[in-house]
Amino acid sequence: MELILVALLIPSVYFSARFFLLSRNIKKSIKDFKYISENRDSNRKLKLNHPDKNFEKLLFEINRYLENTQANKLKYIKREEEIRKEIENISHDLRTPLTSIRGYLELINDETISEKEKKDYISIMQKRSKVLQNLIQEFYDLSRIENNDYNLNMEIVDINRELREQILLFYNDFESKNIYVDINLDKNPVLVKLDGGAIKRVFNNLIQNSIKYSKSSFCMSLIKNDNEVIVEFRNDVEDISKDELSLLFNRFYMKDKSRSSDSSGLGLTISKFLVESMNGEIDVELDEDWIIFRVKFLLD
Incomplete structure (x- = not known):
């Protein structure tokens, strides 16, 4: 009878210990996951230190998800920075010929300048306008190309x-x-x-x-x-x-x-x-x- 009790007790103690360890690891993993979710820049991972292989697989998949999320976040930040820089460049490129055109328009309104000077200023404005037109066309064409909307014949x-x-x-x-x-x-x-x-x-x-x-x-x-x-x-x-x-x-x-x-x-x-x-x-x-x-x- 005692042998039967011992035989039944050993598995019970074993499974109780495994359940206790699993429960403790789950609680710790939940705590760590909550910290990682609230502190995305920490680059921390869930520790894979539990003897239960299925639980380790779960933690592994969660870690992989966290790594992918972090990588996508970095890509998003980089792309946002590229977009910001591109907007600055576009603004500068468009503003430069526009500023030049406005400057010559003001000079043309000056009654003291000669007709020859007016013609010269108009010629310069025409060139600046052409530059502006070409810039806008390039921005438009790049957008069409990147969106596969540039039809080739x-x-x-x-x-x-x-x-x-x-x-x-x-x-x-x-x-x-x-x-x-x-x-x-x-x-x-x-x-x-x-x-x-x-x-x-x-x-x-x-x-x-x-x-x-x-x-x-x-x-x-x-x-x-x-x-x-x-x-x-x-x-x-x-x-x-x-x-x-x-x-x-x-x-x-x-x-x-x-x-x-x-x-x-x-x-x-x-x-x-x-x-x-x-x-x-x-x-x-x-x-x-x-x-x-x-x-x-x-x-x-």
Whole structure:
């Protein structure tokens, strides 16, 4: 009889002890979880120190949820900071030409200025208005691209001809900055399925970027092989590091760290979106004092 009682008592003591430990751990976990919920920045976790495997699994899943919540919170904070910075940049970019236009409007109202001065001021305002229009268009286009609302009309485009036409548009800009230009294009048409307007914009943005940052030389070349075509835009550049290369396609990033009244810093960002939307690739590398942008498309 005593042996039977002992046999029954041992399991009872064992399960009572486990229940006590489980109850104590639950109470402690509830207390810790309440603290963590009220102090999200503490980065504390629930301790997995109970012999019950199911309870440990529960704590593990709760910890994983807390980690994901913290990671999402950090992403949200980072994105909020990026949005705040972008709003500041947009406000600055729009305010600069507007301030210039308002200033010249006040000068035009001055009765003491000559007709020639008035014409000069009107001409400047027209240029500032064009800059403002382009800035607004870039903001609008970026929004459409990011929301997959930028419709592409894919057709057969002669990349060779597009490059020739685009480089001619900037002949005077290269001349005024005394930039030596070296063009190496194919003699025959190079046909690729692209959106005509989009590829014009990509080439336009990359050439403008080269003009802005070239020290003295610019080279544009087209390389065609069996299955792809590569367009390279090279220019010599000052004061740029390899660490900066990864930032060049970021929204609003500018190499000179200062906002320009003629640029939003979105040209390369939009170019990357457009190239990738047309199933192409765009990358950048630094070769000593030369920065090289490469645009690649597969040939059909």
